[in-house]
Amino acid sequence: MGRTCEVRLLEVLRTKSREGTERREEELKVRGGGTESEARLLSARKKRYLFTSQNESELIDHAGLDSVVYIRIYLLGLKIFVPIALLAFTVLLPVNYTDRNFDILITKVEDLTFSQIDKFSISNVPSGSKRLFVHIFMAYVFTFWTCYMLYREYKIVTDMRLHFLATEKRRPDQFTVLVRNIPPDVDESVSEYVEHFFRVNHPDQYLLHQVVYNANKLAKIVTQKKDLRNRLVYYSNKYERRPNRRPTTKAGFWGLWGKTIDAIDYYSAEIEKLSNKEVEERERVIGDPKAVVPAAFVSFKSRWGAAVCAQTQQTRNPTHWITDWAPEPRDVYWDNLSMPFMELNIRRVLMAGAFIGLTFFFMIPIAFVQTLANIESIEKVVPFLKPIIDGGTMKPIIQGFLPGIVLKIFLILLPMILMEMSKIEGYFTISTLESRAAGKFHLFLLVNVFLGSIVTGTVLQQIQVFLKESPSEIPKIASVAIPMKATFFITYIMVDGWAGIAAEILKVVPLIIFHLKNIFLVKTEIDREEATDQGSLLWATYEPRMQLYFLLGLVYSTVTPILLPFIIVFFAFAYLVFRHQVINVYDQKYESAASYWPDVHRRIIIGLMISQILLLGLLSTKQALHSTPFMLVLPVLTFLFHRYCKSRFESAFRKFPLQDAMIKDTLENAREPHLNLRTYLRGAYIHPVFKGLELDTSMDVYEDDNPVVATTRRSHKGSSGELSSILVV
């Protein structure tokens, strides 16, 4: 060991130069720490400073990497679409506008009318025109530019993530692995079994572990108690203000009816009762082996040990002893930790079915919106509304905004449903739950908002179109409608995008909710503080919506470039607003170090490929069949680009390299040779309900340094079958 230390120190010396600056920063921070009020003042100053400065690393310190990278997505939108718009306006608009497809058409069919926007779109170029090659060329240029920007951004975000992980302070999750699906053992408790298993299979690295309790019932009691205590405080305050009258309440439901009783006495008694119940339940949870779920947080002596355990398979049966990096303590979704492997699979299959059902049955209201958008059909159906609609300025408003608004109300409710579905699927971190919900929402928007708006009709008609038509016909059908839908989507961008961001900065919905709460529910200071909670970034709602604008921008970049400025305004506006929100409003719920970036990248690539296939369909309807090979190459190249990016960058978001772990371990050993990791890690992964109560957690952490744990395994003389069944699994 002594000799290898030399080698390690050599390595440390080699990394020193790189780490030097970071260490200096850390030291500065330590020196700069004063009283708490000072720190608050500093942070307030910093906030103001940040909003004006461009310093990204300070922003990361303040708001976390997740938020900073989230803002970068909007910036990426600008980086992609501003050059594309400039090129499209200088090249494509003149090409489209100077052609004369509509002139011919109008002379042919008298009553056919086109809006002014169509004059600037590809529709103005007649079939079989040589000018269509300009569009193909521009499709290549736009694809190249988008891919280049995506590659650059993936590289930057990967570097940011790796740098963030390398420089972040010591955190419990760096040393910890979450083990799930621990098989049942006849002789040993879960805790003993985990201890034995890791002492044997990771002998030099295992440090301690923490079992997971199924404390859902206890958590409920604690919440109940907190509520009652709050009421008691409220009535005590009331009594203090007017000592001559003891406050009263009613014994029935929510204090609304029943016998009138003394409030302070009543609530004191109730709290007393609940406290007893809580102690009882807590003892039951700790004492009952059935309350321990077959999952545990296992901590190691070094980051290297944790990295090894998280990336390797433990036993022959891959459905037992599943190891993953432990999430940050705040990121754990405790309710889902106990699910067995088979149940997880079945749940996921069922939820996939439910999601497909949801996606297709939501189409009915969307189709209804589509018919509303055509105001003439309303007038036909409900003729008595005709004078109201026609009279005055109502008609354009209804025609323009109604489809967007009705859609919007649906879409506000949807993310919550999708989040619940993801919870049923059994993911155990909040970040995964959000990313799964975002994935579902993205697919939903793609099918229902984008395709649903283009291929109109009833649900069954749409499904029939996709089944009955040949694969080469579907893009044609969709693409013919695309130039015609430009006006609709411009309206949609304004109603959903612009207005949505305006609502976000004004925080309209939270404001209304806050005032409602303030009037009806707030009783004490604690309540008011809770009601003023500013919330956090709703990733699962915002990211898929933003992806829709990427998709629209990419699809219309070659077809109707006049739509691009609306997209650019959206991205610029959103960038400013969310930057402000992230700095001044949101509280960070958890930090995943931008682990969502591969999803963002993939979805933009999907948008790009959809745009290419739709252009291919559009060109083939324009009798430009000789262009098909050129256009077929494009999605293939895009897909290969995606594969390359995946193999090059994605592992940085999924795995933790051993070299990085080793460097961090060695540096820490050199700086703090006498660090007691055991005390640092003890209690890091305790269910929040125990943490709140400051429970003595030593009962499930083996503190003594004696690694031999007395086995409770009975000696099965002659019963080798049972023994081997434990080992073979």
Added chain:
Amino acid sequence: MGRTCEVRLLEVLRTKSREGTERREEELKVRGGGTESEARLLSARKKRYLFTSQNESELIDHAGLDSVVYIRIYLLGLKIFVPIALLAFTVLLPVNYTDRNFDILITKVEDLTFSQIDKFSISNVPSGSKRLFVHIFMAYVFTFWTCYMLYREYKIVTDMRLHFLATEKRRPDQFTVLVRNIPPDVDESVSEYVEHFFRVNHPDQYLLHQVVYNANKLAKIVTQKKDLRNRLVYYSNKYERRPNRRPTTKAGFWGLWGKTIDAIDYYSAEIEKLSNKEVEERERVIGDPKAVVPAAFVSFKSRWGAAVCAQTQQTRNPTHWITDWAPEPRDVYWDNLSMPFMELNIRRVLMAGAFIGLTFFFMIPIAFVQTLANIESIEKVVPFLKPIIDGGTMKPIIQGFLPGIVLKIFLILLPMILMEMSKIEGYFTISTLESRAAGKFHLFLLVNVFLGSIVTGTVLQQIQVFLKESPSEIPKIASVAIPMKATFFITYIMVDGWAGIAAEILKVVPLIIFHLKNIFLVKTEIDREEATDQGSLLWATYEPRMQLYFLLGLVYSTVTPILLPFIIVFFAFAYLVFRHQVINVYDQKYESAASYWPDVHRRIIIGLMISQILLLGLLSTKQALHSTPFMLVLPVLTFLFHRYCKSRFESAFRKFPLQDAMIKDTLENAREPHLNLRTYLRGAYIHPVFKGLELDTSMDVYEDDNPVVATTRRSHKGSSGELSSILVV
């Protein structure tokens, strides 16, 4: 460490009972070992014994797990198809035969003729008949049975593999990891860099490493020299037999022309020259740092260490320091070890394109075969052949066998081309090369033999069918043709399947080649020995072909069950023949411990899903549209079954669990505490060209126990950028 030993020994005790029997076997083997001739006699006796007995474990000892599991695939075919055939004959045949679709048709159209086979097929059931529900029900039963057998077999093979790996003797690859894409370093050689990297990042486990030389040129010289030496031996023998005449040869190409010279002197001189050249080249390879490719075999102190390194990511850049389990030394394909990451990607993309091209252009001859199969069209085109064809027994022979034979000749050449394509793709083990070639061949057979025989026409027509028709039309088009093609496929099974196996047992082709060689090329005993090489199992040829019979059996099980006995005869015959070949003929080239099983499983599942989709198409043409939902569920369920099997079993074929590694390590430590692994592993992964020459390999293995290797890295004062670039990569 002392304390953890106790725990480990506890674990050992727990495993003892299981391992006990195995150890006893090993001991028996050690005791049983006598002289070499005795061993040979024993093995000969064992061979005869094996062919009659059913003992699988002895067969594994003798022929390796790969071969034994390969035979099991044929057995699996029997297990799947015998019960299916019994059920189909008792249920489906009567249902089909007692219906009267053809009676109606024949009364309608007078000149329409059907073969007797069609009376037993689904074609005999008229459209819209209620009897079709029997077919749907049977499809469910057959699917369930096939999946059940597949699941059972996957479980058995997994257990066999795990047991094989757990009980196999100490082998170098258990301790070794292959590292590829070592990034270039300005200061250190590859060997030093590898040494430093693993000493730092796997400090407790690293033992030694072996760099890989690009010795392709040297290997060529060695082969040349061997050939010359062989000729010298031949002429020396000749001279000994007739000492009065010194043998002569000609100086020109292959000794065919040129000046007549003394053969013994000439070849002695040539060998002398080549030896000098070889020494020169060997020194160049060893001395020249450019001859070292950026790959190395790194060995660890324990199996646990190797398992950890193989499964984890080493550095931030996932395209550098790629670690995989080292293949068996005989399994290494040395030429491909040096390929950089980007080049690999580009090669694979190009080969994918080439393969698609090959698949579609091979369709031209296949289509030609299809027109040949229709003898009437030949008579029309070449009327003067009519008397020959019609006269006598020629007509059925041509009609029946010609398509099969022409196809066969193409298919014999194809696997070699596909193997070369896989080599270009850059895989570095022979087993992977074979599995990749098999995958390509399987796709090729699927598209060209199966689909190509069903959807006849020119290449372009076929592609147009797939592009122009709707997704729901394609299975309809294919499935209408399926009952009609039953006769063709029965012929194909007999010509390709039965006759192919007969040729295999007779070894017709090798026999011809051997006699040709014996006459023209064999000059010495060494030559004759080489010519009598019995070869090994041609996995890449046989497995995809067998998959075609699985596919045919599954497709026709519900459509024309009369085909099933032909399939069963094929599997039974093949089982007997290959069992014999494996025991008595083949030499095993390498042992992959049945790592190919996930491929076999996946391909049978693909066949099952194709059969379901084709039946769905067939039923929808029979106006049984109400049955569509029932039939749509079936492929979805099959796919879910496949996903489940994958998650449950596949990791056993890809990863090596830490628990198994630890058990083996602990047992070995207990049995042989003083084992010197360093001497055992040294030279295990030396390029065969050095091995043949008994090169002193210590020059690239650090033998001393001092782990500090003097770094040749210059101290870059102030040049921190370069330093960090090494670390950041």
